[in-house]
Amino acid sequence: MTREMRELQPADGKTFGFYCCGPTVYGPAHIGNFRTFVLNDVLRRVMEVSGMRTKHVRNITDVDDKTIRDSQAAGMGLTEFTEKWTARFHRDCEDLNCLKPHVEPSAVQHIPDQIALIEALIEKGHAYPAGDGSVYFKIASFRDYGKLARLDQQDLELGKTQNRRANADEYEKDSISDFVLWKGRRPEDGDNYWESPWGEGRPGWHLECSAMSFKYLGETFDLHSGGEDLKFPHHENEIAQSRCACGGEFARTWFHPRFLMVDGEKMSKSLNNLYTLEDLENDPGATAMEVRYVLISAHHRKQLNFTFDGLHAAREALGKLVRAEARLAKAAGQDGQAALSYKELCRLEDHGVFAPALAALNDDLNTAEGLGQLFKGLRTAATEGDPGVNWLGFHAILAALGLLLPDLGDPEAPPEVVALAEKRQEARATKDWAGADAVRDELKKLGWTVKDGQNGYELKPL
Ligand code: AMP
Numbered sequence: 403m404t405r406e407m408r409e410l411q412p413a414d415g416k417t418f419g420f421y422c423c424g425p426t427v428y429g430p431a432h433i434g435n436f437r438t439f440v441l442n443d444v445l446r447r448v449m450e451v452s453g454m455r456t457k458h459v460r461n462i463t464d465v466d467d468k469t470i471r472d473s474q475a476a477g478m479g480l481t482e483f484t485e486k487w488t489a490r491f492h493r494d495c496e497d498l499n500c501l502k503p504h505v506e507p508s509a510v511q512h513i514p515d516q517i518a519l520i521e522a523l524i525e526k527g528h529a530y531p532a533g534d535g536s537v538y539f540k541i542a543s544f545r546d547y548g549k550l551a552r553l554d555q556q557d558l559e560l561g562k563t564q565n566r567r568a569n570a571d572e573y574e575k576d577s578i579s580d581f582v583l584w585k586g587r588r589p590e591d592g593d594n595y596w597e598s599p600w601g602e603g604r605p606g607w608h609l610e611c612s613a614m615s616f617k618y619l620g621e622t623f624d625l626h627s628g629g630e631d632l633k634f635p636h637h638e639n640e641i642a643q644s645r646c647a648c649g650g651e652f653a654r655t656w657f658h659p660r661f662l663m664v665d666g667e668k669m670s671k672s673l674n675n676l677y678t679l680e681d682l683e684n685d686p687g688a689t690a691m692e693v694r695y696v697l698i699s700a701h702h703r704k705q706l707n708f709t710f711d712g713l714h715a716a717r718e719a720l721g722k723l724v725r726a727e728a729r730l731a732k733a734a735g736q737d738g739q740a741a742l743s744y745k746e747l748c749r750l751e752d753h754g755v756f757a758p759a760l761a762a763l764n765d766d767l768n769t770a771e772g773l774g775q776l777f778k779g780l781r782t783a784a785t786e787g788d789p790g791v792n793w794l795g796f797h798a799i800l801a802a803l804g805l806l807l808p809d810l811g812d813p814e815a816p817p818e819v820v821a822l823a824e825k826r827q828e829a830r831a832t833k834d835w836a837g838a839d840a841v842r843d844e845l846k847k848l849g850w851t852v853k854d855g856q857n858g859y860e861l862k863p864l
């Protein structure tokens with residue numbers, strides 16, 4: 403709201419409560435959506451690994467213009483249709499190793515809460531029923547309207563005085579207007595309507611998040627998030643509804659990660675550059691963890707340009723982390739052992755040479771720097787710190803980033819063999835194929851073969 407960086411602390415001194423706007427379940431989420439969800443997951447993990455308790459609420463939008471339109475096109479009932487896409491979303495989240503939110507409420511399950519909110523708004527003079535069975539929020543009645551998105555004062559005045567009304571869920575800044583809280587039933591809604599004091603209809607999109615954040619986090623809570631496109635109108639409208647109906651401050655801080663772009667352009671259906679997780683698993687055979695690695699590789703304040711080269715680099719990086727883990731575990735006398743559980747890692751106080759990586763993540767959630775410090779820690783771990791502490795510290799950082807290491811087979815190769823394999827990787831990276839083959843022969847003499855697998859390479863004893 404202030405464009406200042408604020409230290410995140412729970413207002414109640416105990417649990418950091420945050421609300422993340424969830425998916426609209428009318429198709430598979432794309433990897434742009436997942437940049438937002440994965441960065442929210444990292445935010446939660448970093449807080450938890452740093453010893454803070456959280457309450458994470460993320461909703462499911464299962465009624466709006468798009469879910470109704472597409473369920474009808476698919477010849478399915480709204481519930482059947484949205485349940486199908488919710489299940490898909492959950493599968494993708496699990497594959498991407500996102501922690502389940504503590505509460506995952508849906509709009510359809512909270513119709514009475516939304517009606518109660520509208521009643522409160524009408525009673526306090528912030529909303530009015532229009533002739534068509536719809537109810538609108540009167541933006542002129544809320545002095546702070548436009549503060550979050552820093553709306554242009556002139557447009558705002560026009561919106562307040564021109565008596566314009568927006569009935570659609572989504573609209574642009576040049577059509578600032580009173581927005582719909584309850585949509586009177588229209589023929590195109592089919593069977594999708596509910597009873598209300600204003601007749602049959604359904605809630606407007608913005609309302610659900612106000613009703614559900616109030617119910618599960620109260621009138622003032624610690625943080626609210628969503629992609630950068632949600633600042634206006636969605637979050638602006640949520641602020642207006644919540645502050646006017648429920649009182650309180652609403653969200654104390656805001657987190658809006660910048661967009662994922664593709665080859666420098668906005669990801670969209672019309673540009674045919676929209677990828678789902680499944681698309682990338684099919685071609686070029688990426689893993690969900692590689693996609694996660696790409697999504698966290700840039701600072702949330704920067705747009706991230708998705709490329710296939712980036713995906714390839716993620717594969718190499720994960721391969722390096724696997725081999726590094728084997729070395730750290732060996733030094734700690736923990737070969738083949740599972741590290742502590744997530745809960746235990748959250749209680750860890752000493753992160754050894756990896757403490758700077760956690761510090762970087764705690765400094766404005768700088769995931770790019772966190773990854774950089776993770777690799778830097780790996781270079782110092784050979785000579786500094788207690789091997790047992792370093793090994794656990796390394797796992798704590800992986801937990802904070804939500805990275806699961808792939809199983810690359812036999813990690814037992816001796817250091818000179820690993821060094822040769824790394825040399826071969828470097829040769830391949832510079833397209834020095836003859837050099838790479840010469841190293842392969844050297845490896846053979848030492849009794850090892852190297853296979854180029856999914857995550858870089860795999861060393862196998864001959
Ligand atoms: P939706 O399902 O359309 O409501 O979007 C779910 C979330 O994804 C919202 O927080 C959006 O702001 C976010 N989002 C949409 N497109 C992108 C993108 N290209 N990059 C990052 N986040 C996005």
Ligand code: ZN
Pocket residue numbers: 422423424611636
């Ligand atoms: Zn929302």
